[in-house]
Amino acid sequence: MAMLHTINKSPFERNSLDSCLRLARDGGSVLLIEDGVYAATKGTKVADKVTAAMGRMKFYVLGPDMKARGISEDKILDGIQVVDYGGFVDLVAEHDNVQSWL
Amino acid sequence: MSVKKFMYVNRKAPYGTIYALESLEVVLIGAAFEQDVSLAFVDDGVYQLMKGQDTSEVGMKNFSPTYNALGDYDVNKLYVEKESLEERGLTVDDLMPLTYEDENDDYKEKPSIRVVTSEELSAIMDEQDVVLSF
Numbered sequence A: 001m002a003m004l005h006t007i008n009k010s011p012f013e014r015n016s017l018d019s020c021l022r023l024a025r026d027g028g029s030v031l032l033i034e035d036g037v038y039a040a041t042k043g044t045k046v047a048d049k050v051t052a053a054m055g056r057m058k059f060y061v062l063g064p065d066m067k068a069r070g071i072s073e074d075k076i077l078d079g080i081q082v083v084d085y086g087g088f089v090d091l092v093a094e095h096d097n098v099q100s101w102l
Numbered sequence B: 001m002s003v004k005k006f007m008y009v010n011r012k013a014p015y016g017t018i019y020a021l022e023s024l025e026v027v028l029i030g031a032a033f034e035q036d037v038s039l040a041f042v043d044d045g046v047y048q049l050m051k052g053q054d055t056s057e058v059g060m061k062n063f064s065p066t067y068n069a070l071g072d073y074d075v076n077k078l079y080v081e082k083e084s085l086e087e088r089g090l091t092v093d094d095l096m097p098l099t100y101e102d103e104n105d106d107y108k109e110k111p112s113i114r115v116v117t118s119e120e121l122s123a124i125m126d127e128q129d130v131v132l133s134f
Helices: A016-023 A034-040 A047-053 A063-068 A085-094 B019-033 B043-049 B064-073 B082-087 B118-126
Strands: A003-007 A029-032 A058-062 A080-083 A097-101 B005-010 B036-041 B078-081 B099-102 B108-111 B113-116 B130-133
Touching: A003 A016, A003 A034, A003 A085, A016 A034, A016 A047, A016 A097, A029 A034, A029 A085, A034 A058, A034 A063, A034 B043, A058 A063, A058 A085, A063 A080, A080 A085, B005 B019, B005 B043, B005 B118, B019 B036, B019 B064, B036 B043, B036 B118, B043 B064, B043 B078, B043 B082, B064 B099, B078 B082, B078 B118, B082 B113, B113 B118
Parallel strands: A003 A029, A003 A097, A029 A058, A058 A080, B005 B036, B005 B130, B036 B078, B078 B113
Antiparallel strands: B099 B108
């Protein structure tokens, strides 16, 4: 079953990203929203573990939440796809279920 | 009344919680009391100063331009912890170029943001009379 995982917390303040990566099954997708978008940026102390997880799951980041926080697309890790609100809806529709890591 | 050293410590990212906006409101109110005010940005607090914030698509107020006004209220010591920037892959160039006019130096425009190490920030915190955390 393909699950869509959403993460809305900063990886530097909460362990939502770690718990998601530990428990999510291969073949699912991760969508980074709100303060979760910081996990999608280059050069951070969590970038290596995000990149490593890309081998088994697809990664997306919500563009409007990036823009609000002053993060431009060139700061996003290679392999993470930027989506808008319509893309968020498409991801929800394409997956069997959604799990929110709050 | 003697002037006291007030430091506001900011440790939260903007928008995800209300802390950053509330801190800024309190700093602006506190500025009216003409105390020696400084701000510290550590952990996710450094994200408050990111340049190019554009909240038009999230339906929230972009309060980042307000940091530009701090200099006019004699709030011109914004300490940013170097270690927090580095953990997040950021440099001072990713932050807003905030400045103030130095009345003791012919109103020359000077940068308000000072990147300091943990060690330096620790010493600055130790000098404070009042520390307020957000």
